[in-house]
Amino acid sequence: MSAYEPVIGVEIHVQLSTRTKMFCGCELSFGDPPNTHTCPVCLAHPGVLPVVNEEAVRRALLIGLALGCEIAPRSIFHRKNYFYPDLPKAYQISQFDIPICGRGEFRALREDGSELLVGITRAHLEEDAAKLTHAGGRRAGAAESVVDFNRGGTPLVEIVTEPDLRSPSDVALFLRQLRQTLLFLGVSDCSMEEGSMRADANVSIRPVGSHEYGTKTELKNMNSFRFLERGIEAEIARQEEIVGAGGRVSQETVHYEPDTGHITSLRSKEESHDYRYFPEPDLVPIAPDPAWVEELRAGLPELPLPLRRRMVGEMGLSAEDAEVLTEGPELVVYFLEAAALADPKACANWIRGELRAQLREAGVEPWQSKVTPAHVAALVGLLDAGTVTVPAAKEVMAEVIVSGEDPADVVESKGLGAMDEGDLAAVVAEIVAANPDQAQQLRDGKNKVIGFFVGQTMKRTGGRADPQSVQRLVREAVRGD
Amino acid sequence: MIDDETVRHVARLARLRLSPDEEQVMREELSGILEHIDAIRAMDLDGVPPTTHVITLENVVRPDVPVSGLTRDEALREAAHATDEGFGVPRMD
Structure with a gap:
């Protein structure tokens, strides 16, 4: 048992999957040729004016409502000033002291059934920076990087948590379940790999039993939950070593190298956090109509946590079944449709097990296949009635995957009925x-x-x-x- | 009057390299702006809510509908330095 307790908070950037950018009508794209989605606004030509994307506001409100945040009756945008080539205006339009979504909380469910409660400090709207690439080596004469402004101006919601997390595994659990919630809301693709969801962790340690916070470091931009978890583990170990040897942790940004497991410091200059925020004069306040907010609240989908509770409590599924099946909104809808027609536990087993296994080779998900939820329910019914054996049912499923025929018809035509x-x-x-x-x-x-x-x-x-x-x-x- | 170090700090943040003469000019001009703020501070503003905007408009938004922008050639035309695909800047990694 370590003598220190880690204290961790996270900041999550979520790219909203709107059609257009935050402040201009350029289409969002991923993977298109560089600099083919730009305009004078997102390139920061002189004299241009930003205009807020209403859909981005709607999605930010959905996120805030799902996280139980207080919705600001009137929020404003700020300029966050810093110089970097990925930011053509030399400031990022963000929100500062009056974010659109204030305090909230998020409940995650651990495997042992216990609950993890994470305070949400805020969730605010901002714009993404452009993408810098360093590929191509050094060109004649000047060493250079190349800027692609396709991503510049993409709507982002930044979610900031309280320092409520106490272990790297809880951080990963929280992020996975937060991601599920965001997927259910349909606000973002939430792909860590493609960078549409990015997480930074603020990590500090303190003696067990202490209520003071230690000096924190910021672990930047990990592109998978596993690396983030490992990175936090490595950073905690590093801090424990420093403090154990009588040293002091210095406040800095650190980077985890997944290949070597090492933490390196991105020792930034002291003034780098001097962002000189001031209100954005080019944008007027956002004051969402309370009736609209209530309409959005009423229209929220059933979220993963209550749904998982219902699956375990009312449908007899294991916690693991529930976790797997709530992975994404499509799979949940698929399962619920089948479970409404046949024994939910049996449907869960067939969907998670045989169906996904058989579809894996073709790289198809259940909801994309010819097998409908009603087919799954029908197959479960045939098994229940003793009409087919388990091996035959697997064969029937293979046939339905190919033909989309009704399982009972397949049993009939292929003579797959159980022998007496x-x-x-x-x-x-x-x-x-x-x-x-x-x-x-x-x-x-x-x-x-x-x-x-x-x-x-x-x-x-x-x-x-x-x-x-x-x-x-x-x-x-x-x-x- | 702000001190020289503050002027140099602000210049660094703005990535500006100032000559000693320019630093002196900036020191005077920036101090003038701050003195103006001090004048406002000296007033009795109890009960006056902070004002971020001088117009009373709210919720100026646009629908999430794509509008065509610039072609890549147009976008890169004004660049101080461009490659085939993008804006060239000093190496950043």
Whole structure:
């Protein structure tokens, strides 16, 4: 047990998947050729004026409402001043002391069923910077970087948490479930890899039992939850070593190298945080109509946490089932449709298990496949009624994946219905009679041999036999010899 | 009057390199602006709410509908230094 307790807060940048940028009508794009989505506003030509994208405001409000934030009756934009080539105006339009979404909280569910409560400090609107690339090496004469302004001006919501997190694994859990919530809201693609969701962590340590905060460092821009978790672990270890040796942690921005596991300092100049915020004179305040806010609140989808509780409490799913199935909004809708028609636990097992496994090769998700939720429910119903065996059901599913035919029709046309006990007993008896050596081994107590008989029987019956019945019948047949 | 160090700090933030003469001019001009603020500070402003905007408009927004902008050639035409695809700047990594 360490003598120190980590104290962690996170800042999450979420790119909104609107059609256009935050302050101009340029279309958002990912992967288009550089500098093909720009205009005088996002290139900061002289004399241009920004105009707020209403859809970005709507999405920021949805995020705030889902996080239980106080919605500011009137919020304003500020200029955050700094010089860098990815920021053509030399300031970023952001929000400062009156963000659109104020205090809120987020509840995440740990695997053991306990709840993780994370205070939300704020969620505000701002614009993304452009993208700098350093590829291409050094050109004749001047060493240079190249700026692509396609991303410049993309609407961002920055979510800031209280320093409520106490372990790297809780940070990862919180971020994963926050991401799910954002996906359910449909406000962002939330792709860590593509950078549409980015997280920074503020990390400090303090002696266990202390209520003071230690000096924090900022761990920047990790592009996966796992790396962020590992990076925080490494940073905590680094700080413990410094403090344990009687040193002091200095306030700085650090970077985690996933390849080496090392923390490096991006020792920034002292004035780099001197952003000289002041109110943006080119934009008037945002004062959302309370009736609109209430309409948005009423229209929020069922969010992952209450949904997971319902799945475990009312549908008999495991916590793991619930977590997997609430991974994204499409899968949830798919599952809920199936679960409304057949036993939810069985539907969960088939969707998570066999269906996804069979679809994986084609790289297709259940909701994109020819297998409808009603098909899954029908298959579960056929199994329940004993009409098909589990191996046959898998075969039926494979067929439905290809043809989109109704499972009952597939059973009929392919003759995949379960064999009745009498026919099966006859097949087993034949196989036992044809393999006297193996039968003797089984009689002598070599139980492994049962697998041979089951395999033979399944082969002969084309999977239409229930393996457990086969085992029972083989033992009966061997005894009866 | 602000001191020289403050002038140099602000110049650094603005990525400006000032000669000693220019520093002196800036020191006087910036001090003049601050004195103006001091004049406002000296007034009795109890009960006057902070004002960020002098117009009373709110919620000036646009619909989320794409508008065509510049072609890449147009965008890069005014650049001090451009590559085939983008704006060239001093190496940043």
